[in-house]
Each structure stands twice: as structure tokens, then as C-alpha cells.
Amino acid sequence: xxxxxxxxxxxxxxxxxxxxxxxxxxxxxxxxxxxxxxxxxxxxxxxxxxxxxxxxxxxxxxxxxxxxxxxxxxxxxxxxxxxxxxxxxxxxxxxxxxxxxxxxxxxxxxxxxxxxxxxxxxxxxxxxxxxxxxxxxxxxxxxxxxxxxxxxxxxxxxxxxxxxxxxxxxxxxxxxxxxxxxxxxxxxxxxxxxxxxxxxxxxxxxxxxxxxxxxxxxxxxxxxxxxxxxxxxxxxxxxxxxxxxxxxxxxxxxxxxxxxxxxxxxxxxxxxxxxxxxxxxxxxxxxxxxxxxxxxxxxxx
Amino acid sequence: xxxxxxxxxxxxxxxxxxxxxxxxxxxxxxxxxxxxxxxxxxxxxxxxxxxxxxxxxxxxxxxxxxxxxxxxxxxxxxxxxxxxxxxxxxxxxxxxxxxxxxxxxxxxxxxxxxxxxxxxxxxxxxxxxxxxxxxxxxxxxxxxxxxxxxxxxxxxxxxxxxxxxxxxxxxxxxxxxxxxxxxxxxxxxxxxxxxxxxxxxxxxxxxxxxxxxxxxxxxxxxxxxxxxxxxxxxxxxxxxxxxxxxxxxxxxxxxxxxxxxxxxxxxxxxxxxxxxxxxxxxxxxxxxxxxxxxxxxxxxxxxxxxxxxxxxxxxxxxxxxxx
Numbered sequence: 106x107x108x109x110x111x112x113x114x115x116x117x118x119x120x121x122x123x124x125x126x127x128x129x130x131x132x133x134x135x136x137x138x139x140x141x142x143x144x145x146x147x148x149x150x151x152x153x154x155x156x157x158x159x160x161x162x163x164x165x166x167x168x169x170x171x172x173x174x175x176x177x178x179x180x181x182x183x184x185x186x187x188x189x190x191x192x193x194x195x196x197x198x199x200x201x202x203x204x205x206x207x208x209x210x211x212x213x214x215x216x217x218x219x220x221x222x223x224x225x226x227x228x229x230x231x232x233x234x235x236x237x238x239x240x241x242x243x244x245x246x247x248x249x250x251x252x253x254x255x256x257x258x259x260x261x262x263x264x265x266x267x268x269x270x271x272x273x274x275x276x277x278x279x280x281x282x283x284x285x286x287x288x289x290x291x292x293x294x295x296x297x298x299x300x301x302x303x304x305x306x307x308x309x310x311x312x313x314x315x316x317x318x319x320x321x322x323x324x325x326x327x328x329x330x331x332x333x334x335x336x337x338x339x340x341x342x343x344x345x346x347x348x349x350x351x352x353x354x355x356x357x358x359x360x361x362x363x364x365x366x367x368x369x370x371x372x373x374x375x376x377x378x379x380x381x382x383x384x385x386x387x388x389x390x391x392x393x394x395x396x397x398x399x400x401x402x403x404x405x406x
Numbered sequence: 407x408x409x410x411x412x413x414x415x416x417x418x419x420x421x422x423x424x425x426x427x428x429x430x431x432x433x434x435x436x437x438x439x440x441x442x443x444x445x446x447x448x449x450x451x452x453x454x455x456x457x458x459x460x461x462x463x464x465x466x467x468x469x470x471x472x473x474x475x476x477x478x479x480x481x482x483x484x485x486x487x488x489x490x491x492x493x494x495x496x497x498x499x500x501x502x503x504x505x506x507x508x509x510x511x512x513x514x515x516x517x518x519x520x521x522x523x524x525x526x527x528x529x530x531x532x533x534x535x536x537x538x539x540x541x542x543x544x545x546x547x548x549x550x551x552x553x554x555x556x557x558x559x560x561x562x563x564x565x566x567x568x569x570x571x572x573x574x575x576x577x578x579x580x581x582x583x584x585x586x587x588x589x590x591x592x593x594x595x596x597x598x599x600x601x602x603x604x605x606x607x608x609x610x611x612x613x614x615x616x617x618x619x620x621x622x623x624x625x626x627x628x629x630x631x632x633x634x635x636x637x638x639x640x641x642x643x644x645x646x647x648x649x650x651x652x653x654x655x656x657x658x659x660x661x662x663x664x665x666x667x668x669x670x671x672x673x674x675x676x677x678x679x680x681x682x683x684x685x686x687x688x689x690x691x692x693x694x695x696x697x698x699x700x701x702x703x704x705x706x707x708x709x710x711x712x713x714x715x716x717x718x719x720x721x722x723x724x725x726x727x728x729x
Contacts, residue, residue, distance in 0.1 A: 122630075122631060125631060126528070129525055129528050129529065130529065130531075130534065132525065133525055133526065133529065133534075133538045134538070136522065136538070136542060136602075136603075137537070137538045137541040137542055139599070140541055140542050140544060140545055140599065140603060141541055141544070143556045143559075143560060144544075144556075146559075146560075146567060147556065147559060150559075158565075204448075205448055205449055205452060206449070208445040208446075208448065208449065209445070209446060209448070209449025209450075209452075211442070211445055212439075212442040212443070212445050212446045213446070215442065218439070218442055219432060219435055219436075224446065224450065227453060228453065231453060231457040231458075233710050233713060233714070234461070234706055234707075234709075234710045235457065235460070235461065235706060236457075236459075236460030236461045236462075236463050236464050236702075236706075237460075237464070237685070237699065237702030237703065237705070237706055238663075238682075238685055238686065238689065238690070238698075238702055239466070239685065239689040239690070239695055239698050239699040239702055240460045240461070240462075240463030240464050240466060240699055240702075241456075241460040241463070242689070242690060243463055243466065243471075243473075243477070243695060244459050244460045244463045245456075245460075248455075259452075259456060260456045262449075262452045262456070263449055263452055263453070268449075292441050293439055293440075293441035293442045293445070294441040294444070294445070297441075297445065318547050321549070322547075322548070322549030322550070322551070322552075323549075324549060324550060324551050324664055324668070325663045325664045325667065329686075329690055340549050340551045343551050343552070343555065344551050344554075344555075344668070347551075347554075347555040347558065347559075370559075370565060373555070373559065374559065377552060377555050377556070377559075380549070380551070380552060381548055381552055384547050384548060385544070385547075388543075388544065388547055389540075392540060392543065395607070
């Protein structure tokens with residue numbers, strides 16, 4: 106474990122220690138593999154022909170590459186429309202969430218802000234207790250949000266948890282810059298926009314990812330609040346393609362026989378890939394931020 | 407809030423502005439920092455309209471709500487809805503399933519990130535460590551729909567890969583997707599797969615604060631791997647473990663809607679129906695708003711008691727708690 110300690114000292118390691126090391130590295134490798142294998146399998150399957158999928162149990166590289174599944178998926182209007190809806194929802198939702206959360210967190214990050222404790226307690230109460238699904242449903246419907254994207258965006262504008270991470274991040278910023286700007290006659294708003302926000306890239310990146318992933322992955326709220334099929338986001342479309350047509354059991358199979366054949370296996374896989382890829386494209390760019398520092402702020406909260 | 411001291415007339419140079427502010431009247435302060443209040447306002451409205459108003463909407467749990475009469479026009483029924491909920495045979499089934507899944511989570515899914523963090527902490531090769539971390543965080547970011555879809559594609563009886571492999575090896579296929587008896591394990595298994603990696607972040611963050619010289623010193627004193635883990639690593643994350651435990655216990659009745667809803671089907675519903683899915687079915691699907699609001703309120707109240715209670719217990723044991 107300390108074979109290459111920084112001071113250059115070599116601490117003698119026993120054979121047992123080395124064996125434990127080997128076990129640890131192997132177990133970690135297997136764990137990492139088990140998280141990616143399902144994805145690799147689905148990606149491979151989505152490019153394969155149905156013939157290969159039924160004949161072979163498992164493969165990572167298909168023998169015959171085929172884009173048919175993707176062609177079919179793209180030509181199914183539902184999928185493209187679902188993707189479009191999800192992109193709109195995610196971009197709009199994330200932007201509004203960030204505007205609300207950042208501006209709400211800034212005054213609360215000021216120790217001198219009068220009313221701070223009252224507001225913070227008010228936020229904490231909502232973390233402990235809430236109206237729950239049914240009263241929220243009735244109230245939001247009374248607001249006229251039913252069957253609009255607002256029903257998905259507005260109730261999610263500020264996640265108390267994310268807001269507290271942002272607030273703690275603001276508190277850690279060097280106070281001198283803000284003080285200097287303030288002395289120069291900058292208003293609180295000017296200081297916030299010109300000094301604080303440009304310094305907050307790590308937290309903005311991480312929290313945007315958290316909000317964005319939430320909107321992109323949302324299934325349940327869309328199911329409750331959206332009624333027009335044209336408005337369905339990708340997750341709802343994906344579920345109807347994959348889960349409803351899966352051959353869960355013999356009983357279920359009778360159901361499908363009556364309701365037409367389920368889509369090809371490769372098509373289901375292609376749809377899964379289509380719905381996953383956008384998240385995986387953003388993730389690597391943001392990962393460095395949320396592993397460093399930002400989450401530590403949450404612990405200190 | 408040291409500035410609130412009586413001696414606040416004295417202006418200290420290093421902190422001049424703050425002290426001056428403290429001496430202002432509330433009105434002066436408000437005028438000078440009008441922008442801070444302006445920034446706060448939208449969020450404040452959000453919390454009132456989207457958190458507190460629905461909380462007020464809980465009055466329907468004490469009424470016989472009908473959409474035509476509205477919240478205020480509906481008749482008061484006191485605790486009738488609660489009595490009805492507790493006397494249905496459903497209640498005990500829901501309680502059993504909710505607690506069963508939660509306790510299984512507590513037993514298997516809660517320790518998983520801690521163990522994984524301890525493993526990762528032993529890895530000295532930083533490239534290997536980073537690669538493993540990057541990979542295990544990924545499942546957290548995919549939706550439950552995708553997790554459910556992967557599960558179906560891996561485990562379904564007719565063409566799922568796991569069952570195909572089991573058939574080839576002669577063990578024979580196992581149908582875990584449509585059996586009551588395997589449902590709890592299936593749910594907790596998905597949780598472990600999806601959240602274990604991401605769950606390590608908070609523990610690794612706590613471990614990053616440990617002074618490496620402590621390990622060096624202990625090693626020089628002849629401490630082995632196990633003693634280092636026992637006396638340095640574990641104490642370093644003890645506070646975090648307790649904090650996560652409080653949150654976990656507080657959420658005992660929150661099994662979540664999406665995941666269970668997606669994995670539930672007519673064949674496993676006996677073990678799959680939990681408070682959350684039941685509230686959805688009875689309330690939104692069948693329109694029994696007051697009844698399911700009462701069920702939801704029961705859940706929220708118990709949840710709050712659990713959080714505050716476990717927080718209190720943690721404090722009794724000398725931990726800092728979270729509230």
C-alpha cells in the first residue's frame with residue numbers, strides 16, 4: 106500500500122499485504138465492469154441483426170453491423186418527437202432552475218442578510234415535511250398547469266439540497282473581491298452578476314447537471330401531468346416501447362399476441378441507447394467538478 | 407452574529423462595513439440591500455406557492471373532497487379518512503412491503519457505498535482509482551426507465567441474456583421479473599447497482615480530509631492495514647455515516663414511486679405495492695383524493711418523526727446530527 110509513499114521511504118510489505126492488494130484491485134475491477142457491461146451489451150445489440158441476437162447469447166462486438174434498428178427507431182415519429190420534447194424540457198427547465206436557485210442562494214449566503222434565518226428555516230421545513238403527491242396534484246392543477254410543461258418545471262425550480270450546496274459554495278468564495286466591488290459603488294446585483302457568478306463555474310456546472318439529469322430522466326411527473334401524447338418526453342416513449350412490449354411472462358405474452366407483435370429486440374436496444382447517450386455525453390465534462398469540492402460543501406452544510 | 411453586541415459603536419477596520427451595517431435600522435438596511443431582497447423574492451414565492459400551499463392543501467385529508475365543490479366547499483369529516491385507511495387490509499400489506507424493502511435496503515444497500523469507499527481508499531494507483539470511480543458513477547445518471555429497460559433485457563425469461571446463459575449452463579432459467587417472492591431483492595439489487603458508486607462520493611470527500619501523515623506515522627509504529635482502517639479511516643467517516651443513516655432512517659417509508667412503479671406488474675403486485683404506488687393508484691388513477699391524501703399525510707408525519715427522532719438519538723450519542 107505504501108510502496109511508493111511520497112517521502113520515498115519504502116515500507117516493507119508482507120506477502121499477505123500484496124495478496125490483499127491483488128484482491129482489492131480485482132474486486133474493484135469486477136465492480137466497475139458490472140456497471141458498464143449492461144450498457145455495452147445493449148450498445149452491441151443495437152448494432153446487431155436480430156438473427157445474431159437470437160442465436161448468440163452474448164457478444165460485445167457484433168459480427169454483422171447493422172443500422173436497421175436505428176433507422177427504424179428514428180423513423181418512428183414517437184421517438185424523435187420524444188427526444189425533441191425532452192430537449193426542450195431539459196434546456197428550459199435547467200435554465201429556470203439555475204436562475205431561481207442561484208439568485209435565491211446568494212442573499213442567503215450573506216451572514217449579515219437580515220431575515221436569513223427565517224428563510225433558511227422555512228426551506229428546511231420543506232425538506233422535513235411536504236404536502237405530498239395528492240394535495241400537490243390538486244393545487245398545481247388548480248394553478249392551470251395540467252398538461253403543460255410548467256407542471257414539470259415550476260414545482261422543481263429550487264431543490265433545497267442543491268440550493269444549500271450553492272449557498273455553501275458562495276460562502277467559501279473570497280470575500281475581499283465582493284467587498285472591493287461594493288466599495289467601488291457596485292450594487293448587490295452588480296456584485297452578484299459580475300463578480301460572484303463568474304467565480305462559480307464549478308458549482309454552476311455541477312448543479313446544472315443535477316437539474317438537467319432530473320428533467321431528462323423524469324418519468325413519473327410527466328406521466329401524472331401530461332395527457333397529450335404529442336407532449337410526451339423520451340422516457341415515456343421509451344417505456345411504452347420497451348417495457349410494455351417485453352415478454353414478461355406467459356400471461357403477458359397472450360396480451361401481446363392480441364395486441365400485435367412487440368418491436369424487435371434490436372430496436373428496443375437502439376431506443377435505450379438513444380435515450381442514454383445525451384446524458385453520457387455531458388457527464389465526463391462535469392464529473393471533475395462534482396467530485397471535487399462541490400459535494401464537500403454539501404457535507405459541511 | 408458578533409456584531410449584535412452592545413459595543414457595536416466601535417468600528418473595527420478589518421470588518422468596518424459589516425459593523426456599520428449592524429447599526430442600521432431594518433428599514434435602512436432594507437433600502438441599502440434592496441437588490442438582495444429582490445434576488446430572494448422569486449425563490450420565496452416559489453416556496454410559498456409550490457411547497458406551502460400544497461401543505462395547506464392537506465386539509466382535504468380531513469374532508470370528503472370533491473373536485474366540483476372545491477377544497478373549501480367540501481364537507482369536513484375529521485379523521486374518517488385516516489380511520490378508513492388504517493382499517494383496510496391494504497394498510498398492513500403496504501406497511502409490510504414498504505418496511506420490507508426499506509429494511510432490506512438498510513441492510514444491504516446502505517453499507518455498500520461505505521465498503522466500496524474503503525476499497526477505493528486502499529488503491530494507491532491514482533489512474534486505476536479514477537477510472538473505477540468514473541465508471542461506477544455512471545448508473546446514477548441514467549433514468550429508472552433505462553434501468554428497468556436494462557433489467558428486462560438482461561433478466562426476462564424468453565430472451566434475456568442472463569436466462570439464456572443459465573439455460574446454456576444447464577441451470578435453467580429463473581423468472582425474477584414476474585414473481586412476488588423475488589420482487590424485494592430485485593428492487594434492492596437495482597438500487598445497489600445504480601447508487602453504490604455515486605454514494606461513495608460523500609465518503610471519499612470525508613476521507614480526502616484525512617491527514618496522510620497520520621497513516622505514515624501509524625505505519626511507522628507498525629500498524630497494519632486493518633488497524634489503519636479501524637483507527638484512522640473509519641473514525642474519519644463516522645460522522646458522515648451517521649448523517650447518511652439519519653437520512654436513510656428518515657426515508658424508511660419513502661421507497662420512491664418511479665422504480666417500483668416501473669418494475670411492478672400484475673403478477674408481483676402482492677409484494678410490490680408500497681405506500682407511494684398505492685397513493686398514486688387510489689388518488690390520481692381512481693380519484694379518491696381525500697383518502698389518498700390521508701395516506702400520504704400519514705406517511706409524511708411518520709417520516710418527519712423518524713428523521714427528527716434519529717437526529718435526536720444521534721445527538722444523544724454525541725454526534726453533531728444534521729438539524
